[in-house]
Amino acid sequence: MDLLFLFSRLSLQLLFKVILGATLAGMACSLIGVFVVHLKITAIGFSMSHAAFAGAALGLLINSYLSFDPLISASIFAIAVALLLGPMSEKTRLNPNVVLGIIFTLSLALGFIFLSFLPSGVVSSEAVQILWGSVFGLDWLDFLLLGLVNLAIVAIIIIFYKEFLATMFHRKVALAAGINVSFFNFLILFLTALTVSFTLKIVGALLVYALIVNPTSTVYQFAYDTKKIFIFSPVVGIISAIGGVLLSFMTNFPIGSSIIIVSSIIFVVSVIFSPKKRRGIVQQHQ
Amino acid sequence: MSFSSNTFLQALNPKLSEILNPRAEKALQEGSTDEIIVLDSATTVYEGERIPTIQDISLRVKKGEILFIIGPNGAGKTTLLETICGILPLREGSVEVFGLSTKKYGHQIRKRIGYVIQEMDFDPSEPFLVKDVVLIGRIGLIGVGKRVTKRDWEIVRASLEAVGMEAFWGRPIGKLSAGQQQKVMIASALAGEPEVLLLDEPFANLDINARHDIYQLLLKLNREAGVTILCVSHNLGIPPETDKVILMQNGRIIMNSEREKALTSPLYKAFIELSQAEKGVYNAAKTAQEK
Numbered sequence: 182m183d184l185l186f187l188f189s190r191l192s193l194q195l196l197f198k199v200i201l202g203a204t205l206a207g208m209a210c211s212l213i214g215v216f217v218v219h220l221k222i223t224a225i226g227f228s229m230s231h232a233a234f235a236g237a238a239l240g241l242l243i244n245s246y247l248s249f250d251p252l253i254s255a256s257i258f259a260i261a262v263a264l265l266l267g268p269m270s271e272k273t274r275l276n277p278n279v280v281l282g283i284i285f286t287l288s289l290a291l292g293f294i295f296l297s298f299l300p301s302g303v304v305s306s307e308a309v310q311i312l313w314g315s316v317f318g319l320d321w322l323d324f325l326l327l328g329l330v331n332l333a334i335v336a337i338i339i340i341f342y343k344e345f346l347a348t349m350f351h352r353k354v355a356l357a358a359g360i361n362v363s364f365f366n367f368l369i370l371f372l373t374a375l376t377v378s379f380t381l382k383i384v385g386a387l388l389v390y391a392l393i394v395n396p397t398s399t400v401y402q403f404a405y406d407t408k409k410i411f412i413f414s415p416v417v418g419i420i421s422a423i424g425g426v427l428l429s430f431m432t433n434f435p436i437g438s439s440i441i442i443v444s445s446i447i448f449v450v451s452v453i454f455s456p457k458k459r460r461g462i463v464q465q466h467q
Numbered sequence: 468m469s470f471s472s473n474t475f476l477q478a479l480n481p482k483l484s485e486i487l488n489p490r491a492e493k494a495l496q497e498g499s500t501d502e503i504i505v506l507d508s509a510t511t512v513y514e515g516e517r518i519p520t521i522q523d524i525s526l527r528v529k530k531g532e533i534l535f536i537i538g539p540n541g542a543g544k545t546t547l548l549e550t551i552c553g554i555l556p557l558r559e560g561s562v563e564v565f566g567l568s569t570k571k572y573g574h575q576i577r578k579r580i581g582y583v584i585q586e587m588d589f590d591p592s593e594p595f596l597v598k599d600v601v602l603i604g605r606i607g608l609i610g611v612g613k614r615v616t617k618r619d620w621e622i623v624r625a626s627l628e629a630v631g632m633e634a635f636w637g638r639p640i641g642k643l644s645a646g647q648q649q650k651v652m653i654a655s656a657l658a659g660e661p662e663v664l665l666l667d668e669p670f671a672n673l674d675i676n677a678r679h680d681i682y683q684l685l686l687k688l689n690r691e692a693g694v695t696i697l698c699v700s701h702n703l704g705i706p707p708e709t710d711k712v713i714l715m716q717n718g719r720i721i722m723n724s725e726r727e728k729a730l731t732s733p734l735y736k737a738f739i740e741l742s743q744a745e746k747g748v749y750n751a752a753k754t755a756q757e758k
């Protein structure tokens with residue numbers, strides 16, 4: 182389908198909403214991704230997004246009886262995972278993968294149970310939305326919250342940049358420098374929980390995780406400077422999100438899937454041209 | 468001897484005399500005792516372990532002393548250093564540095580300590596530049612939420628110059644050789660203007676010249692700025708400036724004495740002979756293999 186034709190079909194307001202939503206989601210996720218990739222807590226992000234899905238499903242269930250924003254229960258579930266795993270990720274000897282596996286599958290199970298109790302009309306629209314993402318159901322409050330999350334993330338990164346630099350570099354070295362590593366790790370988990378919950382409606386629970394990890398992994402192929410990674414990850418994240426939205430309009434794929442397809446293509450291209458490729462990828466497979 | 472930022476920076480790199488802060492001439496922080504490190508039957512158990520790794524360690528270190536800590540692999544040397552700077556939880560006993568308990572004041576204490584870790588295991592694809600890594604050693608001193616100033620960067624540069632690594636300023640640390648990484652980590656510890664230096668095998672990857680140069684630098688910081696030095700090392704022997712030699716085995720201090728006494732003690736001789744014997748066995752095995 183021709184893009185011009187596509188744009189002519191959309192109202193200007195809707196187009197604005199779509200681009201804004203994609204930009205905000207892409208930026209928040211990819212900024213959080215810098216931490217998630219560096220601190221090697223990708224499994225935590227993964228479990229968190231599924232917990233947020235279970236929470237949102239419960240919220241939908243509550244909402245079908247009395248007015249309730251599923252965002253609230255999604256955030257509560259995700260933050261609960263942060264609270265549970267924060268102390269665990271501190272302990273080097275305890276392998277949290279088992280617990281993460283349980284949280285991940287349990288969340289999916291709970292989420293689908295909640296969804297199965299929904300009145301049939303709701304299942305088709307809103308349930309699909311939190312699973313696969315959509316920009317149509319978004320109201321201005323969602324944008325406002327997502328905007329605030331972005332603002333909080335950027336402000337926190339700017340204020341604590343040097344502390345994050347240290348914790349991402351080496352836990353022990355950061356500790357020895359007198360930095361409260363536990364506090365900053367928890368701050369990251371908390372921001373991840375908020376980001377995952379607030380982007381759920383746009384990207385969908387099942388795939389939001391990829392929008393967190395892909396942009397940073399892409400930039401990682403080229404950049405050797407932490408500052409550059411913080412600057413270019415959101416650029417790639419926003420391009421992936423907007424590109425995904427456009428792809429979704431052209432193909433009718435779910436938005437979440439489209440964003441992941443675009444960001445994965447960008448990642449693969451970056452790996453092909455990466456100066457680090459020979460080191461990173463080849464070594465991993467040896 | 469009181470600790471002054473100015474004397475430290477001047478000893479670190481004479482070039483820094485231009486940025487010395489006249490108001491910092493008085494002591495930075497006056498410790499409450501002459502004994503800068505005091506351990507009282509300290510026992511450390513690693514997470515998930517039942518048997519203590521170091522046990523019943525009592526140790527007193529005076530300001531400005533140089534200690535060498537030796538002992539076989541697994542003796543608990545690294546564990547001791549990390550117990551002193553409070554990044555490992557104490558099971559029993561007490562550890563005080565600058566008159567403060569590490570249990571309560573760990574972060575404050577570590578801001579005044581420089582710790583050079585033993586393992587150099589930085590991933591070559593990790594995006595951490597040498598200048599940033601050296602800055603990290605100073606971040607605690609700069610303070611949470613405070614901006615990094617031009618002066619901070621000058622001290623970072625001076626630290627790198629002091630270890631002869633200024634040419635690698637913008638390189639990712641993972642792309643350096645082990646010895647180069649070690650120098651950068653030493654520079655990082657120095658950039659924090661530490662009153663106490665904990666060094667875990669800082670010479671292990673250095674060539675003979677670099678060993679000499681770095682040791683002279685440490686000695687200068689000790690002599691001119693009164694920096695207290697605890698060094699785990701098997702590469703230098705026991706240098707003549709050493710005040711105390713500590714021999715560890717199986718998580719305990721089995722010898723703690725002045726250099727002259729230590730060098731003639733049967734325990735030290737046994738340890739050295741053991742090391743030599745190991746070397747002998749190793750060399751024999753190697754020559755056998757080559758044949």
Ligand SMILES: Nc1ncnc2c1ncn2[C@@H]1O[C@H](COP(=O)(O)OP(=O)(O)OP(=O)(O)O)[C@@H](O)[C@H]1O
Nearest residue numbers: 513514516520539540541542543544545546547585
């Ligand atoms: N994270 C850990 N968890 C459990 N046990 C540990 C851990 N780190 C070290 N140990 C154990 O504690 C003991 C002392 O280790 P430590 O690293 O302090 O020895 P070391 O004297 O520094 O040895 P080396 O000369 O090899 O550096 C060893 O037996 C080791 O197996």
Ligand SMILES: [Mg+2]
Nearest residue numbers: 544545585667
């Ligand atoms: Mg060791």
